[in-house]
Amino acid sequence: MTRLLGKRLLVVTGKGGVGKSTVSAALALELARSGRRTLLCEVNGGGRAAALLGHPPAGPELGHLEGELWSVDVRPAEAMREYVLQKIRFERVYRAVFENPLVRSFLRFIPSLPETVMLGKIVWHLRQREGGRPVWDAVVMDAPATGHALSFLGVPEVLLQTLPPGTMAEEVTWMHQHLVDPDITGAAVVSLPEELPIVETLELGTGLRALHLALDAVVLNQATRPRFVPGDLAALAGAPRLRALAASHVEEAGRTQSAADRLSSLDVPVIELPRLYQAGMDRAGVEILGRALLSGLAGGT
Amino acid sequence: MNPLDVALRTRGVVVCVGPGGVGKTTLAAALALQGGALGRRSLVCTIDPARRLASALGLSELGNVARPIPEASLRGAGIRLPAPVEAMMLDMKQSWDELIARTASEEQRERILANRFYQSLSTALAGSQEYIALEKLWELHSARPGDLVVLDTPPTAHALDFLDAPARILEFLETDAARWLLTPALRGAQVGLRLFGLGGNLIGRTLSRIVGMQTLSDLSAFLLAMSGLNASFRERASSVRALLASETTTFVLVTSPAPERRDEAVRFHAALRAQGLDVAAVVVNQVHPSLAPEDVASCRRLPEPLRTKMELTLQEAQALAAADESGVESMAQAVSPTPLLTVPRFPEQVHDLGALWRAGAHLVAAAPGGV
Numbered sequence: 001m002t003r004l005l006g007k008r009l010l011v012v013t014g015k016g017g018v019g020k021s022t023v024s025a026a027l028a029l030e031l032a033r034s035g036r037r038t039l040l041c042e043v044n045g046g047g048r049a050a051a052l053l054g055h056p057p058a059g060p061e062l063g064h065l066e067g068e069l070w071s072v073d074v075r076p077a078e079a080m081r082e083y084v085l086q087k088i089r090f091e092r093v094y095r096a097v098f099e100n101p102l103v104r105s106f107l108r109f110i111p112s113l114p115e116t117v118m119l120g121k122i123v124w125h126l127r128q129r130e131g132g133r134p135v136w137d138a139v140v141m142d143a144p145a146t147g148h149a150l151s152f153l154g155v156p157e158v159l160l161q162t163l164p165p166g167t168m169a170e171e172v173t174w175m176h177q178h179l180v181d182p183d184i185t186g187a188a189v190v191s192l193p194e195e196l197p198i199v200e201t202l203e204l205g206t207g208l209r210a211l212h213l214a215l216d217a218v219v220l221n222q223a224t225r226p227r228f229v230p231g232d233l234a235a236l237a238g239a240p241r242l243r244a245l246a247a248s249h250v251e252e253a254g255r256t257q258s259a260a261d262r263l264s265s266l267d268v269p270v271i272e273l274p275r276l277y278q279a280g281m282d283r284a285g286v287e288i289l290g291r292a293l294l295s296g297l298a299g300g301t
Numbered sequence: 302m303n304p305l306d307v308a309l310r311t312r313g314v315v316v317c318v319g320p321g322g323v324g325k326t327t328l329a330a331a332l333a334l335q336g337g338a339l340g341r342r343s344l345v346c347t348i349d350p351a352r353r354l355a356s357a358l359g360l361s362e363l364g365n366v367a368r369p370i371p372e373a374s375l376r377g378a379g380i381r382l383p384a385p386v387e388a389m390m391l392d393m394k395q396s397w398d399e400l401i402a403r404t405a406s407e408e409q410r411e412r413i414l415a416n417r418f419y420q421s422l423s424t425a426l427a428g429s430q431e432y433i434a435l436e437k438l439w440e441l442h443s444a445r446p447g448d449l450v451v452l453d454t455p456p457t458a459h460a461l462d463f464l465d466a467p468a469r470i471l472e473f474l475e476t477d478a479a480r481w482l483l484t485p486a487l488r489g490a491q492v493g494l495r496l497f498g499l500g501g502n503l504i505g506r507t508l509s510r511i512v513g514m515q516t517l518s519d520l521s522a523f524l525l526a527m528s529g530l531n532a533s534f535r536e537r538a539s540s541v542r543a544l545l546a547s548e549t550t551t552f553v554l555v556t557s558p559a560p561e562r563r564d565e566a567v568r569f570h571a572a573l574r575a576q577g578l579d580v581a582a583v584v585v586n587q588v589h590p591s592l593a594p595e596d597v598a599s600c601r602r603l604p605e606p607l608r609t610k611m612e613l614t615l616q617e618a619q620a621l622a623a624a625d626e627s628g629v630e631s632m633a634q635a636v637s638p639t640p641l642l643t644v645p646r647f648p649e650q651v652h653d654l655g656a657l658w659r660a661g662a663h664l665v666a667a668a669p670g671g672v
Contacts, residue, residue, distance in 0.1 A: 015322075016321045016322060017321060017322035227610050227613070227614065228610060232607055232610070235603075235604075235607055236603075236607070236611075239596075239599045239600075239603075241592075241593065241595075241596050241599075242596060242599060242600060242603075242611055242615075245592075245596075245611075245614055245615065245618055246610075246611065246614060249614050277616075277617040277620040277621055278620065278624065279560055279624030279625075279627075279628065280560035280561065280624075
């Protein structure tokens with residue numbers, strides 16, 4: 001049993017191409033089905049996570065997907081605009097300043113500004129309240145890939161050390177408080193039974209902890225459960241092509257096992273999601289993985 | 302004639318491009334080895350190779366310098382090369398520092414390297430990795446006339462990020478804002494404050510409220526320090542562009558049969574062609590091989606429970622192979638007339654020199670089009 005399902009901000013990250021968006025979509029779908037009002041947030045991801053659920057790709061505006069599930073693709077320009085408008089409140093001033101091409105070209109070079117406003121928007125959703133209760137029971141963040149994830153999630157930590165006191169420092173302080181509170185925020189790192197993703201997962205897990213984020217689970221995607229027993233390969237000696245196929249299945253199952261062993265050094269549950277034998281990912285696939293994820297996170301097998 | 306075989310014999314620069322996680326680095330190294338096998342002095346410049354691949358190539362943690370692939374490793378893998386093959390690992394930050402060291406005066410250099418905006422330019426700024434990779438390519442190629450240089454590139458989802466990198470870095474240095482800021486008349490102590498004076502003080506006040514005054518003055522200090530480098534940057538960027546478009550250079554677009562990667566690669570291919578760049582071949586890596594009908598037949602003769610287990614395994618393998626096959630077919634049509642080559646998924650992960658050698662040999666011998 002992990003604490004991840006009880007969190008309000010669920011951060012999903014991992015190496016590029018391991019299935020982060022799929023896991024985020026599956027997780028958000030299951031949360032929403034359990035009756036919690038859920039927001040699936042992509043970070044400048046092009047709306048892929050919503051598309052995996054069979055909906056039109058999410059845009060920069062909040063969109064309703066189904067039941068208790070909403071989604072948004074947080075993009076730097078729009079997040080900047082929202083942030084500035086909250087601060088200065090005047091659309092006219094915003095246009096004069098931020099739509100000035102000179103200013104735009106300068107803003108692109110201010111380190112961490114896009115990350116700050118995007119992360120700020122996501123954390124702001126946690127604080128949104130309506131009628132005395134939070135608007136969102138859960139926010140699932142489909143976070144950027146490894147290196148970028150650490151710099152993205154590390155922005156408040158870095159800025160707190162460098163920013164002079166002022167508006168931005170105040171913003172960053174509450175962002176930081178939300179991110180490092182283990183009752184609010186939890187992270188899941190998605191991995192694959194392959195060398196590079198495993199190494200990156202271990203580094204990412206350590207990196208997240210260095211940022212004081214609670215690591216709650218590792219998700220081992222495309223796992224292969226053992227099927228053949230040692231005697232099987234010998235019995236296939238007469239059919240070399242079948243034997244090769246079986247041997248490669250045995251090897252894949254072995255890779256899954258050794259990945260799970262190595263990942264367990266992070267001391268959090270390693271949840272295996274079955275490999276799906278299909279071209280690409282679709283709604284049906286996400287649902288299968290969602291059920292496996294839910295049962296894994298809840299402590300089943 | 303195999304298009305990669307031709308490219309390795311005739312070109313000076315082969316740029317491997319494509320989405321991340323498709324084995325681009327591995328194939329770049331495999332191609333350089335084949336270049337050596339064809340008798341050409343070759344160099345592969347890799348970006349962030351897997352640790353085992355790096356050690357197979359004899360690359361220590363301290364990259365950025367070309368080193369011969371150790372003779373002992375080659376011998377150990379039974380490979381004999383008529384021409385030496387070198388490998389290097391591109392260190393982004395160090396390459397940027399070297400670029401500044403080459404182009405800036407001593408006093409300018411110190412100010413640039415110490416400025417925190419330089420830190421973000423050299424490490425985090427979108428396009429800066431691509432820019433420095435291309436910049437390094439030009440340097441490597443110029444230093445090795447007649448040799449083969451194979452460049453691995455940062456994983457890039459959008460072709461334009463890669464191709465436009467030099468233009469975007471230049472754009473940064475040459476925006477109206479930068480030009481305006483850098484006119485000598487304005488180089489005063491108050492430059493940070495006067496920076497946004499064009500739109501009245503409103504802009505300056507608003508910006509400093511959002512990002513802080515310190516940030517604004519740091520940024521203007523950085524642009525000031527970079528001034529004067531524009532001319533050499535511009536010159537270099539146009540040399541890079543000319544090299545990419547010349548007959549010396551060809552691109553190899555690497556992808557995998559996974560639907561998303563495939564779509565990215567098709568868009569990448571279109572963008573390369575639209576820019577008038579030569580694409581020697583599209584390589585679809587990690588293709589699941591299709592099965593023979595007799596496999597199903599021999600499966601039926603197996604005793605239970607082995608038969609059921611084997612049938613399930615066959616079905617899974619067949620599903621993957623069928624998905625890949627139709628994907629490769631539609632991709633071949635989408636990139637036509639560029640030849641498409643496939644590399645089967647090797648059961649072992651390609652990390653040692655022997656496996657690299659086999660993958661490369663397969664590539665330069667394969668007939669275009671088939672799975």
